[in-house]
Amino acid sequence: MGKQDGSERQVTTAPVDDSTATILHVDLDAFFVSVELLDRPELADQPVIVGNRSGRSVVTAANYIARRFGVNSAMPMALALRKCPQAVVLEPHMSAYKHYSDRVMSIFDDVTPLVERVGIDEAFLDVAGARRLHGSPAVIGELIRTRVFAETGLVCSVGAAPTKFIAKLASGLAKPNGLLVVPAEATLDFLHPLPVNAMWGVGATTEEALVRLGLRTIGDIAHTPLHLLQRSLGEASGNKLHELSWGRDSRAVTIEREEKSVGHEQTFEYDVTDTAVLRSELLRLADAVAVRLRRGGLVGRRVVLKLRYRDFSTVTRSRTLAEPSNVGRRIYEEAVAAFEVLAASGIRVRLIGVRMEQLSPADSQGLALWDPDEDWRGAELAVDTVTARFGRGMVRPASHIVPSREPNEG
Numbered sequence: 001m002g003k004q005d006g007s008e009r010q011v012t013t014a015p016v017d018d019s020t021a022t023i024l025h026v027d028l029d030a031f032f033v034s035v036e037l038l039d040r041p042e043l044a045d046q047p048v049i050v051g052n053r054s055g056r057s058v059v060t061a062a063n064y065i066a067r068r069f070g071v072n073s074a075m076p077m078a079l080a081l082r083k084c085p086q087a088v089v090l091e092p093h094m095s096a097y098k099h100y101s102d103r104v105m106s107i108f109d110d111v112t113p114l115v116e117r118v119g120i121d122e123a124f125l126d127v128a129g130a131r132r133l134h135g136s137p138a139v140i141g142e143l144i145r146t147r148v149f150a151e152t153g154l155v156c157s158v159g160a161a162p163t164k165f166i167a168k169l170a171s172g173l174a175k176p177n178g179l180l181v182v183p184a185e186a187t188l189d190f191l192h193p194l195p196v197n198a199m200w201g202v203g204a205t206t207e208e209a210l211v212r213l214g215l216r217t218i219g220d221i222a223h224t225p226l227h228l229l230q231r232s233l234g235e236a237s238g239n240k241l242h243e244l245s246w247g248r249d250s251r252a253v254t255i256e257r258e259e260k261s262v263g264h265e266q267t268f269e270y271d272v273t274d275t276a277v278l279r280s281e282l283l284r285l286a287d288a289v290a291v292r293l294r295r296g297g298l299v300g301r302r303v304v305l306k307l308r309y310r311d312f313s314t315v316t317r318s319r320t321l322a323e324p325s326n327v328g329r330r331i332y333e334e335a336v337a338a339f340e341v342l343a344a345s346g347i348r349v350r351l352i353g354v355r356m357e358q359l360s361p362a363d364s365q366g367l368a369l370w371d372p373d374e375d376w377r378g379a380e381l382a383v384d385t386v387t388a389r390f391g392r393g394m395v396r397p398a399s400h401i402v403p404s405r406e407p408n409e410g
Contacts (some may be wrong), residue, residue, distance in 0.1 A: 059074065155176065192217060308352075310350060
């Protein structure tokens, strides 16, 4: 939606009737970079990129100074450094991001029990029931921003509106470090001038289709006959965009978010042709997926293999298990079976991934009378116990251990 560098920032400065704006969207500003700068405050006025410098790396995050040079997340690092050669590149530290995310989310939980986490750095809050205790939505938004900064040193932007769609748009326009309130009566005046790519579900392809129809703003979509939108975009997409273009969004803030899949991927610095290396990587990824499933109390039924080749073409293959599982060895065996079908001679792989879908709670799955994974399940649960006590890396499959050379070896 527009520029991501803060140059189109809008904030609420005058008093406004916010009684209808009880849905908040809170988004931490340049979160990964901001966490890194807590330990490197001297870099606050410089362009900073989080990511790895390797040839195949992409930008994980960029601060607003770097964004003004055209640097954005998911951009190849090589391109980012051509756009902004003076940028400082910092390695990512996921454990730190998780730590600060948990601290911020606990602040949200103090304000209202109706918190919907939609990422490591953002959440929706329904504050309708919190007004008697904390004040109006705008007051609550400022309270959250003040507490987040005081308790973590991070800054966030808040959008307050009657619906989730408008609240998220508002927080994006309030960046960085701002609050924007959109009351119900002001929704269309706020919404209709925005570009079509501000709409949820409007990616590059849909945007091109809308522009071909001469539709460049959300107001243009709103005043286009519904049948024309349906004919051009399909019935479902046409209906969705028509509803959103009039600010209609009936979704409530939901406390629990069902996880639809669990996956891990590995991008290689160089194209990999050795199938033995790829199989070993599949084992590592399958184990990582299984650990996350067990930690979440989940099992899955569909194993999905993902391969990206030298020419950036991507293929996926899936296999469905007879019984849901969270055993790494079972996930690996299905993934490697799918891999063998694709592993023709001359294969050159730049990314490999494993994902488990069709998830359900583990405690709802009774074990079959004969459990073929019993031995592996016991072994992996034992590894989980050791990991919980001593940390990851203490126990690994033998295939992942690189032998060291003793000093007296020839």
